[in-house]
Amino acid sequence: xxxxxxxxxxxxxxxxxxxxxxxxxxxxxxxxxxxxxxxxxxxxxxxxxxxxxxxxxxxxxxxxxxxxxxxxxxxxxxxxxxxxxxxxxxxxxxxxxxxxxxxxxxxxxxxxxxxxxxxxxxxxxxxxxxxxxxxxxxxxxxxxxxxxxxxxxxxxxxxxxxxxxxxxxxxxxxxxxxxxx
Amino acid sequence: xxxxxxxxxxxxxxxxxxxxxxxxxxxxxxxxxxxxxxxxxxxxxxxxxxxxxxxxxxxxxxxxxxxxxxxxxxxxxxxxxxxxxxxxxxxxxxxxxxxxxxxxxxxxxxxxxxxxxxxxxxxxxxxxxxxxxxxxxxxxxxxxxxxxxxxxxxxxxxxxxxxxxxxxxxxxxxxxxxxxx
Numbered sequence: 001x002x003x004x005x006x007x008x009x010x011x012x013x014x015x016x017x018x019x020x021x022x023x024x025x026x027x028x029x030x031x032x033x034x035x036x037x038x039x040x041x042x043x044x045x046x047x048x049x050x051x052x053x054x055x056x057x058x059x060x061x062x063x064x065x066x067x068x069x070x071x072x073x074x075x076x077x078x079x080x081x082x083x084x085x086x087x088x089x090x091x092x093x094x095x096x097x098x099x100x101x102x103x104x105x106x107x108x109x110x111x112x113x114x115x116x117x118x119x120x121x122x123x124x125x126x127x128x129x130x131x132x133x134x135x136x137x138x139x140x141x142x143x144x145x146x147x148x149x150x151x152x153x154x155x156x157x158x159x160x161x162x163x164x165x166x167x168x169x170x171x172x173x174x175x176x177x178x179x180x181x
Numbered sequence: 182x183x184x185x186x187x188x189x190x191x192x193x194x195x196x197x198x199x200x201x202x203x204x205x206x207x208x209x210x211x212x213x214x215x216x217x218x219x220x221x222x223x224x225x226x227x228x229x230x231x232x233x234x235x236x237x238x239x240x241x242x243x244x245x246x247x248x249x250x251x252x253x254x255x256x257x258x259x260x261x262x263x264x265x266x267x268x269x270x271x272x273x274x275x276x277x278x279x280x281x282x283x284x285x286x287x288x289x290x291x292x293x294x295x296x297x298x299x300x301x302x303x304x305x306x307x308x309x310x311x312x313x314x315x316x317x318x319x320x321x322x323x324x325x326x327x328x329x330x331x332x333x334x335x336x337x338x339x340x341x342x343x344x345x346x347x348x349x350x351x352x353x354x355x356x357x358x359x360x361x362x
Contacts, residue, residue, distance in 0.1 A: 013202070014195065017216070018295070021194070021200070021220075023197065024245065032318070034319040035198070037199045038245060039200060039202075063295065064188075064207065065219050065295065066291050070294055077295075107347070109342050109344040109347055110342055110343055112293065113246050113251055113343055114225075116246055116297070117247070140211060156355055161289060162291055163290040166348050171336075171337065171347070174337055
């Protein structure tokens with residue numbers, strides 16, 4: 001089986017700074033018709049910055065969509081024309097004030113492919129050197145350094161509630177286990 | 182620091198079947214003003230159905246937002262008034278035709294808290310018994326049974342590209358490692 005859907009028509013509902021919302025009329029593989037509400041997003045990166053001391057540098061920030069503060073790994077949206085690796089280099093400096101000597105791709109994943117085009121590229125950043133934090137205009141974040149094992153434990157016990165953070169940290173843990181079994 | 186944002190006003194752009202889009206004017210903690218585009222979503226569940234033979238039951242389906250087929254764990258949106266556990270019981274039956282004797286919560290996470298309210302509750306389902314697959318009207322999915330270790334390997338090598346699937350499988354792996362170290 002190779003399923004697909006044919007777009008019969010599209011209404012563009014909204015084009016904003018972060019998202020574009022479209023509603024597509026589609027024909028399913030079996031001939032039936034349906035609507036798909038699709039949120040378009042340019043894509044983003046998330047970075048696991050691991051210090052020589054075995055700490056991961058995270059950010060705590062208020063998230064209106066979550067109604068409270070969340071502890072996350074540094075992340076950010078791709079600027080137009082930017083590659084994911086360039087975004088990662090920029091965001092780690094902007095959000096936690098570090099430059100990465102090594103930036104290793106951990107994976108790439110759709111955050112919610114049922115309705116959203118956003119793909120996040122995750123990186124493990126090591127060989128860190130100090131730089132200056134330089135946040136976006138509408139960002140207010142606090143940098144939090146946690147031992148890597150403590151951050152992992154918080155993914156497993158529910159204290160970390162952000163998908164890219166859990167995915168990034170667990171993928172990094174698998175990578176590290178493979179490197180030194 | 183306990184950051185927050187005050188909503189000064191809200192435009193509701195669209196209210197659909199899957200998502201509602203609102204644009205909030207907010208005052209940041211430091212007094213500056215900004216806009217937040219927020220996609221509201223009822224929330225969802227994702228299930229790792231693990232058979233007695235050590236296979237995980239997955240679904241392959243076309244995702245318009247991804248422009249192709251993705252291999253995912255079974256998942257679905259909360260119906261109004263439904264608890265996440267009830268949704269999980271319903272979705273595992275609808276999508277892969279199994280009932281779960283045991284349903285253990287693995288965690289809950291926001292898929293993209295920068296702009297989207299969707300939270301996914303992930304479960305490990307075991308003690309499975311056969312039932313009848315019963316898809317939603319607009320779903321066309323193929324059930325794929327993979328050895329658990331093979332599914333994990335595909336999370337690490339990039340062949341699985343869905344965040345809830347990677348998160349669910351890696352959380353299940355950690356749970357299983359803890360149970361039988």
